[in-house]
Amino acid sequence: MSTNTFAITPTDSTPVVGSPGGSVGEIYVGVAGNLALSFGADTTSTVFLSVPIGWFKCPELATIVWATGTTATNLVGINRLTNSF
DSSP states (O other), X not given: OXXXXXXXXXOSSSOOTTSGGGOEEEEEEEEOEEEEEEETTOOSOEEEEEEOSEEEEEEEEEEEEOSTTXXXXXXXXXXXXXOOO
């Protein structure tokens, strides 16, 4: 298994940048706060309140990390890529 890590800059319009497929499975939160995320083709946000410092495992692949509603900062995304042979 390999991993892909990338900085996340919340935005209100584009899919997660720097990630293969434009989505993220886990987010490292460097400064605690709220995370506003969209999943799949959904364009509305779900806000997770008071996310502590550390790894946040998304319930499914997040496609947008919204600027509106996200107060957590220093976000790093990681996708664990499984190699199939």
